[in-house]
Amino acid sequence: MGRKLGLTLEHVVEAATEIADRDGLSAISLASVASKLGVRSPSLYNHVDGLAGLRRQLAFRAGGLLAAEMADSVDGLTGTAALRALAAQYRSFAHRHPGLYATFLPAPTPDDDPELTAALLEPVGVVGSVLTEMDIDPLTVVPLIRALRAAVHGFVDLELGRSFGLPDDIDESFTTTIDLVIDAIASKSNA
Amino acid sequence: MGRKLGLTLEHVVEAATEIADRDGLSAISLASVASKLGVRSPSLYNHVDGLAGLRRQLAFRAGGLLAAEMADSVDGLTGTAALRALAAQYRSFAHRHPGLYATFLPAPTPDDDPELTAALLEPVGVVGSVLTEMDIDPLTVVPLIRALRAAVHGFVDLELGRSFGLPDDIDESFTTTIDLVIDAIASKSNA
DNA sequence: AGGTGATGACTAACCATGTTAGTTGACCGG
DNA sequence: CCGGTCAACTAACATGGTTAGTCATCACCT
Numbered sequence: 046m047g048r049k050l051g052l053t054l055e056h057v058v059e060a061a062t063e064i065a066d067r068d069g070l071s072a073i074s075l076a077s078v079a080s081k082l083g084v085r086s087p088s089l090y091n092h093v094d095g096l097a098g099l100r101r102q103l104a105f106r107a108g109g110l111l112a113a114e115m116a117d118s119v120d121g122l123t124g125t126a127a128l129r130a131l132a133a134q135y136r137s138f139a140h141r142h143p144g145l146y147a148t149f150l151p152a153p154t155p156d157d158d159p160e161l162t163a164a165l166l167e168p169v170g171v172v173g174s175v176l177t178e179m180d181i182d183p184l185t186v187v188p189l190i191r192a193l194r195a196a197v198h199g200f201v202d203l204e205l206g207r208s209f210g211l212p213d214d215i216d217e218s219f220t221t222t223i224d225l226v227i228d229a230i231a232s233k234s235n236a
Numbered sequence: 237m238g239r240k241l242g243l244t245l246e247h248v249v250e251a252a253t254e255i256a257d258r259d260g261l262s263a264i265s266l267a268s269v270a271s272k273l274g275v276r277s278p279s280l281y282n283h284v285d286g287l288a289g290l291r292r293q294l295a296f297r298a299g300g301l302l303a304a305e306m307a308d309s310v311d312g313l314t315g316t317a318a319l320r321a322l323a324a325q326y327r328s329f330a331h332r333h334p335g336l337y338a339t340f341l342p343a344p345t346p347d348d349d350p351e352l353t354a355a356l357l358e359p360v361g362v363v364g365s366v367l368t369e370m371d372i373d374p375l376t377v378v379p380l381i382r383a384l385r386a387a388v389h390g391f392v393d394l395e396l397g398r399s400f401g402l403p404d405d406i407d408e409s410f411t412t413t414i415d416l417v418i419d420a421i422a423s424k425s426n427a
Numbered sequence: 428a429g430g431t432g433a434t435g436a437c438t439a440a441c442c443a444t445g446t447t448a449g450t451t452g453a454c455c456g457g
Numbered sequence: 458c459c460g461g462t463c464a465a466c467t468a469a470c471a472t473g474g475t476t477a478g479t480c481a482t483c484a485c486c487t
Contacts, residue, residue: 091435151397166401187404188412195413199390206342210357213378221379222386225420279465
């Protein structure tokens with residue numbers, strides 16, 4: 046049998062994305078992706094460098110998609126309103142794409158894979174540009190951006206991991222959490 | 237060959253802990269654990285219910301250890317000092333036991349495994365008792381404890397995942413992050 | 428039109444891992 | 458001393474990743 050289907054890298058990554066978002070990142074295997082595409086596992090090597098390569102492609106897609114969504118969400122906004130929009134969009138992305146979201150951690154080291162490292166830090170850059178517009182003391186901007194990132198990521202990660210035991214409203218808790226951090230950031234702004 | 241070594245559940249879980257803390261949670265396999273113990277993989281079934289059972293035992297150990305350390309760390313302290321001690325101990329645990337720490341997520345659903353769910357929520361209980369002593373409005377205590385948990389977990393998770401790109405001092409960023417949340421909590425305390 | 432080469436799928440084979448079944452030798456209580 | 462239990466074992470099988478080698482199809486070039 047020769048060339049039967051018009052399989053492309055896009056198709057492979059798309060299929061893997063669907064599996065990851067539906068059944069979790071660990072459900073991705075060459076076997077499951079190949080099966081979804083109606084193809085045998087070795088055929089995937091024509092498009093992707095093994096399982097590791099597939100995961101890498103998935104991470105690229107995740108970084109690019111999230112960065113694009115965040116850039117869109119902040120359009121026309123500045124200051125705390127922009128930060129709130131970014132946090133909400135970030136959380137929404139994680140809800141809609143839990144599998145892609147999981148590819149962010151652990152991050153590759155800059156030595157191992159500088160290209161992928163840069164792609165995964167793209168979303169952070171969007172937040173950074175909003176913060177510099179707010180005229181924060183340069184000495185404290187890095188800890189503050191880390192605090193915001195930690196709070197948002199931590200909340201989403203716990204939420205996705207079903208780690209909040211109590212039935213109390215989770216949306217409200219998210220608002221409380223990010224407002225707490227954003228207010229603290231605003232109090233150090235000179236804009 | 238019959239009964240040769242005095243292998244116990246403790247030995248198995250201990251070996252798995254060492255592997256997980258050194259090489260990551262995903263490095264745990266029955267093969268790697270058995271090899272470390274000088275035993276064949278099927279022998280482990282005499283002590284543990286397969287790989288899933290081993291991971292479950294590891295999660296129990298993680299929950300118990302962290303809860304004990306946190307209870308110790310808060311001894312004699314109250315209020316914001318207690319919260320700061322808890323956060324520091326939590327982070328220290330994650331640094332010393334990254335493999336055990338990773339077992340906390342994703343959490344099992346209460347329906348699937350109520351026993352393990354309870355064990356993993358034990359550390360949260362320690363924080364809860366400190367907060368109730370601080371006399372916080374019961375309506376806002378749940379969002380606040382979630383904010384604190386999200387910030388601390390998020391920070392540690394990003395840190396362990398090498399996701400902080402910049403070389404800026406990480407200890408200082410941690411202090412900034414948790415002080416930010418703890419100060420907000422303190423401002424709502426009536427104690 | 429027909430030959431040629433690249434493409435992209437395939438089968439076969441190998442290795443590692445998890446798991447089950449059945450076996451065997453050592454210890455322990457009667 | 459004898460019999461049962463326990464805890465290790467070997468054998469066998471399934472699944473998944475990977476490599477090597479095969480072969481049909483398509484595009485292009487003469």
